[in-house]
Amino acid sequence: MIRQILARLPLIALALVVLASLVLTNYRLTLVTYVMIYAIVCIALVLMTGVVGMVSFGQAAFVGIGAYATAYLTAELGLSPWLGLLVALTACGVAAYLIGQMTVRMSGHYLALVTLCFCISVYFLIGNTEVLGKFNGMTGIPPLSIAGYEMRSERSIFYVVLSGLALTSWWVRRILKGRVGRGLRSLRTGGLIAETFGVDANALRMMAFVSAAMLAGFSGWLYAHFQRFVNPTPFGVQMSIEYLFMVVIGGVGHIWGAILGAGLVTVIKQELQDVLRPFLGETTRLDMLVFSTLMVFMLIVARQGIWPLVVRAFAKWMPRPKPVMAIEIGNRRVMPPPQTVVLEAVAMRKTFGGLVAVDDVSFSISAGEVLGLLGPNGAGKSTLFNLITGVLPLSSGGIRLFAKELSVVDVREMCRRGVARTFQHVKLVPDMTLIENVAIGAASLGQKGLLGATFGLDRAEEQRILGWSMHLLQRVGLASRAWDLAGSLPLGHQRVLEIARALAADPFLLLLDEPAAGLRANEKTELAALLRSLRNSGLAILLVEHDMEFVASIADRLMVMNFGRRIAMGHPDSVRADPMVQDAYLGAAA
């Protein structure tokens, strides 16, 4: 019963609000309308701050741009509010795109600060501009009208705003689910995961930033036609901060949290004054003190916000995910015949100042082969790995994939050409499920973008990607936990999950950075079996490891490095017998 209610929560909530609107007084209706208008901005913030991790202090300015755009068009030029909507959205989109051009690449604080400066500038600009009515604002904004019916009453505009909020939540929820959404959700851990699997992290950040700004503009448009007059006050930095406030209080990564936060903050602020008046006197402004005390208190007791607490309380009854049928995708890459050289490194060299970290190292890996790379600490293994994966540029030399130069292309292109990797320090998105984490790896296999997700055109593709991810989870033995959060896995399983994610890109070449580190003995055995079966399917594998036993048990050939040089290469047994290798590992024989 509870489970069914929760599964239909959005519809039930909508129905309840509609029912409530029939009995609420006009004063209450207006208050709820404000809450919903703020909630739209907050949901946009969930998208950009909660999901992607970009903090913006400029949302109120975008609301302002939207509101003033339509105010000017309708009140000053007498045009239709619907044209106002178009202009409001365009203006916000363009402004955000321009700011985004320089900010999305910036790390944390710069973005926050630029949006802050932008917000202050817009506020004073509007407040000093004659045609926009300076700080007095603009009046005479016409109400919305649909098919000749004017939305003058509190009740009618209430339904318009409610539809707007429902549409916004629906849309954001929808795009967060699909291929683009998985990319967006991976960005909070940094752009590296997305880039590694062929997704342009900065383009996604831009998308989130522009979408959030346009939603804010939409909210501003509603605000202008609801209030029918505008002035700069609600579009200043204080309000931007208040939006963030709402989102943090509600739960920063959750759409419901945004609605809850907007409601709580708005209602508490509104009611607090009335409640406190008898205690504090008629003219007091101490309600703000009580308000901020409440907020700090909430932050201390529920740091993640309120919605996650609700989720935890109802976790037992949360709707079960739809089962996903495991499928193998049809258009897989055709593996080259065994012994074909996949990767060839020629005289790779990397210097840091005077230090030669990798010194003229050459080697090749063939299809259906595991090449183990060994070496004591500081031998240059990690540097070599970073050179091959394109994280570090080569000082000289070359790396070729199927005889095509690889060192000149970026990380995304490498993924598209068929190179996939894992990370030495596991990089998963802890608050996404296993299957979603694997599906990130398959991002380059899909094409559907924002529009596809919006109009549900990505259904077939999603089925394919998720089915493929499920198939890979089965292959690595994690299918039973497909819907658990990746963060809840023990380290050994996390490493295996990373391999599944790398496989999702359907690569020719798999680069594994210390996959056995921190694994228990039986986990190592399982991993070895998995790697062997992958090799037998024609994959070329480069395995960087510390653990001699482990590598020797699966590698076809071993390469040993010391002091940046290749000191041995060949069959595991002969390499292990090599006196130079023994020296490097055990020190010079006494």
Add this chain to the structure above:
Amino acid sequence: MSFAIAVLLLQDGITNGAIYVLLAVALVLVFTVTRIVFIPQGDLVAFTGLTLTAFETGTVPGTVWILAAAAAIALAMDLMPLILRGRLDLAVRPLIEMGLIPGIIIALSLFAVPREASLLWKMAATLAVITALAPLMHRIVFQPLVSASPLILLIAAVAVHFGLTSLGLHFFGPEGVRTPGFTGPSISIFGFQFTQQSLGVIACSVLLSAGLYAFFSRALTGKALLAAAFNRRGAELIGVSAVGAGRRVALIAGLVGAISGLLIGPTTTLYYDSGFILGLKGLVGGIIGGLAGYPFAVAGALLVGVVEAFASFWASAYRDVIVFTLIIPVLFWRSMVAPHHEEETE
């Protein structure tokens, strides 16, 4: 614009910039050690002016009552767990830090600062009141949040700012104040006239920033604070507590804020809510320095001051528009040259 006016504006800008330098240095300091963007720093500055003015008019400033309340709450928060655990032997330190010291300051402010007292004595009392506020703020709000993400800390800082503004309006009312400053004839250097006020401001700012710089590069306490900034867990392993470091740095920020307030009071009208935009300008200066490097923070803050002075000459109404818009390209440039590292929010 004549050369003379330009020089005058430059002087004005540098004087204001010197205040922003102090704000920026304090913000950078608090941020590097605690990851808090300490928005209330500006409020401390504004409250300093309001407190001094209250002393001047012979009334008890509201900040004294704020201090009393904050000390009581902080003391309760510290003592409560000790009482529950029956470890009253550990209560001595909180009793001194949050009971005795604020108590002395409150008693002094109530009984030992008559209207006819000398300006210096009133300044000292103001300094003590404001400085004592900051570590209490840290104890009450930020200590329970010590391991929270920067976003949560920022929101908490904003909440503190809102609360302080509300208290400011309640105690001091909406009127702006100007405090008395250094007086005396202007001094001529290289043929240019400098008021004693602006020279004093610049001198104080230079001394303070240099002092802080030396403290953090030379003294052991300073290095311990930086260690806590660099790696909280590592610092705790070698016996540097993050909480202690945070409180100490809040104390320094409080002192710097109070001094900035005394310096800026005579040239700028301070209202109960002036702190926000002041703090922002300092913050922008600090961010130009990447919230990490002092020399850049100083340069950034001076730049903000100078741009502001020239902007108010040309288009006074658009002053803040110009200041905050011109900063954007500078921020862009800084983000390009600053060493880029992927920041993880979790």
